Amino acid sequence: DQQVKQNSPSLSVQEGRISILNCDYTNSMFDYFLWYKKYPAEGPTFLISISSIKDKNEDGRFTVFLNKSAKHLSLHIVPSQPGDSAVYFCAATPEGNEKLTFGTGTRLTIIP
Amino acid sequence: GAGVSQTPSNKVTEKGKYVELRCDPISGHTALYWYRQSLGQGPEFLIYFQGTGAADDSGLPNDRFFAVRPEGSVSTLKIQRTERGDSAVYLCASSLLAGANVLTFGAGSRLTVL
Numbered sequence: 001d002q003q004v005k006q007n008s009p010s011l012s013v014q015e016g017r018i019s020i021l022n023c024d025y026t027n028s029m030f031d032y033f034l035w036y037k038k039y040p041a042e043g044p045t046f047l048i049s050i051s052s053i054k055d056k057n058e059d060g061r062f063t064v065f066l067n068k069s070a071k072h073l074s075l076h077i078v079p080s081q082p083g084d085s086a087v088y089f090c091a092a093t094p095e096g097n098e099k100l101t102f103g104t105g106t107r108l109t110i111i112p
Numbered sequence: 113g114a115g116v117s118q119t120p121s122n123k124v125t126e127k128g129k130y131v132e133l134r135c136d137p138i139s140g141h142t143a144l145y146w147y148r149q150s151l152g153q154g155p156e157f158l159i160y161f162q163g164t165g166a167a168d169d170s171g172l173p174n175d176r177f178f179a180v181r182p183e184g185s186v187s188t189l190k191i192q193r194t195e196r197g198d199s200a201v202y203l204c205a206s207s208l209l210a211g212a213n214v215l216t217f218g219a220g221s222r223l224t225v226l
Contacts, residue, residue, distance in 0.1 A: 004154070034214070043116070043203055043217030044155065089154050098143065098168060100215070102154030 003027045004092050006103035014111050019077040021106050023090030026071065030092035034100065035064060035075050038087045047088075048075070051095060080110045114138070116218035118204050124224045125194055133189040133221045135204030144187050145215060146179055147203040155203055161187060194225045 005024045013019045023033075031052035036044035050057040050064045050073065057064050063076045077084055090103040117136040125131050137144050143162055147155035157171040161181045169179070176194075181187040191198055201222050205215035 006154075036217075041219060043205070043219050045217070046214050049214065091154075098145070098160045099157045099171070100155075102147075102156070104152065104154050 001026075002104070003030075004090055004101050004103040006088075006090055006106050008106050009104070010107045010109070012109045012111055013080050015082060016079045019075075019080045019084065019108055019110070021075040021077075021088050021090075021108065023073050023075075023103055024071055025073075025092050027092070027101070028071070029094045030101070032093050032095040033064070033066060033073050034091045034093075035062075036089045036091060036102075038089065038105070044089055077108075080108075082110050082112055084108060085110045116204055116206055116216055118202075118218035118221050120221055121219065122222045122224075124226065126226050127194060127196060129194050129225075131191045131194055131223060133191075133202050133204075133223070135187045135189070135206075135218060137185065137187070137204070137206030138216055139185075141206035141208050141216075142184070143207045143209060144181060145205040145207075146187070146189050147205065147217075148200045149203055149220070150200045158189070158202075191223075194223075196225050199223055199225045 034049040035047040037047045038044040048062050050066050066073045087105045087107045089105045091100040093100050119134045145160045146158040149155045159169040159179050164184045176192045179189045201220040203220045205217040
């Protein structure tokens with residue numbers, strides 16, 4: 001039972017354009033959401049998070065949007081840069097809980 | 113060190129053998145986590161330590177898996193009687209406080225069971 005779903009295993013975007021990565025969840029107890037980025041042979045690194053009391057959080061080129069009624073969140077990267085090429089994982093948890101539930105990841109490739 | 117350190121980075125073993133994977137968290141981080149990432153999947157929670165004690169081991173798949181953190185710093189994940197299905201990347205993470213949610217991960221230990 002996949003509680004966090006990333007339905008696009010891969011995505012290719014031209015450099016300078018917007019990258020949009022999507023994530024859906026099923027567990028209504030989740031109220032804190034995170035995006036991690038992973039390069040080959042490295043561990044995932046934290047990118048950005050959002051609490052369910054907000055519907056948007058922005059950090060530089062990265063913005064996460066949360067639609068609680070649809071149980072959907074998305075990560076927008078604009079403008080996309082070649083260094084953004086990586087696997088992106090969506091993760092969710094009840095706030096203050098230690099266990100993160102991850103999606104299966106989306107491999108983003110930025111085309112120069 | 114500055115980050116979470118995991119050793120070995122790669123381990124190849126035969127079915128039935130015993131393996132130990134080590135994690136050295138960021139100094140001062142009280143919370144330590146083990147996750148497992150199988151091919152094509154996201155990381156899956158195994159166990160979480162707060163200090164020396166295992167606060168939640170509900171993700172350990174069976175009693176062949178065990179983890180310790182005797183002095184509240186370095187942790188060892190132990191797998192007995194390894195099976196081919198145990199092949200995965202084992203990721204360790206730490207955080208300053210429990211429930212902080214933002215984890216700092218190590219590069220992982222890739223285990224291959226032949």
